[in-house]
Amino acid sequence: MRDWFKRGTPWIWLNAGAVAISIVMVVGLIAHIAWNGLQHFWPSNVVAFEYSEPGRETRQVLGEVDAAETLTAPAARERGFDVADDDALVTRYRIKRGNRDVDGRDFAWFAGPSMSEWSYPEDVVVMERRQWGDFIGYLREVRVDGEAVAQGDEAAWTRFDELFQDNRGRIEEIGHIERVEIGAVNAAIEELRLAQRRLDADETLSEEARAEQAAAIQADRDRWEEEYEGLVERRDELLREVARFSLLMETASGEQVEIAMGDVVKPWRPNAMGVGEKMAFYVRDFWDFVTGYPREANTEGGILPAIFGTVLMTIVMAIFVTPFGVLAAIYLREYAKQGPLTRTIRIAVNNLAGVPSIVFGVFGLGFFVYFVGGGIDQLFYGERLPSPTFGKGGVLWASLTLALLTLPVVIVATEEGLSRIPGSIRHGALALGATKSEMLWRTVVPLATPAMITGLILAVARAAGEVAPLMLVGVVKLAPQLPVSGDFPFVHLERSFMHLGFHIFDVGFQSPNVEAGRPLVYATALILLMVIVVLNLSAISIRNYLRERYKAQSD
Numbered sequence: 001m002r003d004w005f006k007r008g009t010p011w012i013w014l015n016a017g018a019v020a021i022s023i024v025m026v027v028g029l030i031a032h033i034a035w036n037g038l039q040h041f042w043p044s045n046v047v048a049f050e051y052s053e054p055g056r057e058t059r060q061v062l063g064e065v066d067a068a069e070t071l072t073a074p075a076a077r078e079r080g081f082d083v084a085d086d087d088a089l090v091t092r093y094r095i096k097r098g099n100r101d102v103d104g105r106d107f108a109w110f111a112g113p114s115m116s117e118w119s120y121p122e123d124v125v126v127m128e129r130r131q132w133g134d135f136i137g138y139l140r141e142v143r144v145d146g147e148a149v150a151q152g153d154e155a156a157w158t159r160f161d162e163l164f165q166d167n168r169g170r171i172e173e174i175g176h177i178e179r180v181e182i183g184a185v186n187a188a189i190e191e192l193r194l195a196q197r198r199l200d201a202d203e204t205l206s207e208e209a210r211a212e213q214a215a216a217i218q219a220d221r222d223r224w225e226e227e228y229e230g231l232v233e234r235r236d237e238l239l240r241e242v243a244r245f246s247l248l249m250e251t252a253s254g255e256q257v258e259i260a261m262g263d264v265v266k267p268w269r270p271n272a273m274g275v276g277e278k279m280a281f282y283v284r285d286f287w288d289f290v291t292g293y294p295r296e297a298n299t300e301g302g303i304l305p306a307i308f309g310t311v312l313m314t315i316v317m318a319i320f321v322t323p324f325g326v327l328a329a330i331y332l333r334e335y336a337k338q339g340p341l342t343r344t345i346r347i348a349v350n351n352l353a354g355v356p357s358i359v360f361g362v363f364g365l366g367f368f369v370y371f372v373g374g375g376i377d378q379l380f381y382g383e384r385l386p387s388p389t390f391g392k393g394g395v396l397w398a399s400l401t402l403a404l405l406t407l408p409v410v411i412v413a414t415e416e417g418l419s420r421i422p423g424s425i426r427h428g429a430l431a432l433g434a435t436k437s438e439m440l441w442r443t444v445v446p447l448a449t450p451a452m453i454t455g456l457i458l459a460v461a462r463a464a465g466e467v468a469p470l471m472l473v474g475v476v477k478l479a480p481q482l483p484v485s486g487d488f489p490f491v492h493l494e495r496s497f498m499h500l501g502f503h504i505f506d507v508g509f510q511s512p513n514v515e516a517g518r519p520l521v522y523a524t525a526l527i528l529l530m531v532i533v534v535l536n537l538s539a540i541s542i543r544n545y546l547r548e549r550y551k552a553q554s555d
Helices: 002-006 009-041 073-078 153-201 207-243 275-291 304-335 340-352 357-380 395-419 423-431 436-465 500-509 514-554
Strands: 047-051 059-072 089-096 107-111 124-129 134-144 147-151 245-250 256-260 264-268
Touching: 009 275, 009 514, 059 073, 059 107, 059 134, 073 089, 134 153, 134 256, 147 153, 153 207, 153 245, 153 264, 264 275, 275 304, 304 340, 304 395, 304 436, 304 500, 304 514, 340 395, 357 395, 395 436, 423 436, 436 514, 500 514
Parallel strands: none
Antiparallel strands: 047 059, 059 089, 089 107, 124 134, 124 264, 134 147, 134 245, 245 256
């Protein structure tokens, strides 16, 4: 046994076990997130049952089974369920009923003993709406201009599907007009307003020149306002056309509700769908989630702005942190005199890595946003004041703040890479007549590039998941515009943006509908993990390519 310990075999097994446990924990975490997030997009069957409680009227219930748990009789009674036998175990089910505008809440708990046998009626329709969440019920009529054009389950569903497909193009055009075209016109009119303010403030112009420029600005304004009126007229025409169509739905309790077809995002009949249809629906629903825009306080719709904002901010951060971190490491390792001052700087860099991220956010708010951004507004955007341009949170300031946050990681990784370059390579280059800068930039730095990329990988992994500093320097709950547009300079780094990490925090802890938002928290977390993995794999592939390239050159 003593020889066994001396050979180190127990420590090998201990290390192997620790690695195995770590891998199992990581895989289990990812599997847990994926399971809870991805099942949200599967079109679950809708159950129908009668619910009878002593002393209360029997209710008809329709909904999706969202969760189930088993309780003891005393615990069940504490939750309002009538259970007589103290030794009994009661299973209760959380049912997603939808119909928040009718019943007041999406989810409700029902005790198993009070439920009749479940049935799965094939004519049940589930509709995702732009407001008030899902509606679950029976389609009774399809109406055009208030008149019923189809009645009955199959006839109404067939007619509704035809009209819904026709209206989808109109609704998409309305969204494009409001989000893109009207936005571009408003931006052009705002630029003309600012041009007029600059003209009024310019005291060097003659009256004739001032009048000529004012006339040109007014002519452009008239042209844009005419285009704006045309877009509004086209949008209103489409809205009137969409408003002609409506549906008469019936809840499980028999209450009839009229729903405008323009409020329906997507309809489906889960109990009548086969496995293939459900798979196709699942893929489309997940794609809509990834490429769509959020609705209903971020508890509905998609997360495209959050994905785009996260990726853009991380890329801009990498552009800033890489050269500064690499140059600082090269100076500390190759040029700075190794003494107390250099050691102090290294200690400061290492300690900087342990500073809480929110402190960086406070610094970014005070220095980048208020001082630098406010100064830029005073110098170059005075006509826009008091409305700030750069003197508010945006992609640029968020990226710079995270660049400071991750700078120590890049510096330390680059220094480690430079220290691993053998001294013989440096001496050989100098012996062949190269200057110190030529030796450094043509020999040493290329060989240390993989270590630099490793530092960048670590920086990206940390920055992409940070939330606390971003809440102070640019991230918002809902961004009206993406940081890109068709207007020069096309990428607008001064704009506020959405972020996947903050989206998770907002939906998970600030949502008015916690149960509806819980699956989206898992789904968004899974997307964030995928984004980080993709960014890291891209950096790793670049690192491996450079490693093989310079290895071949050194051989």
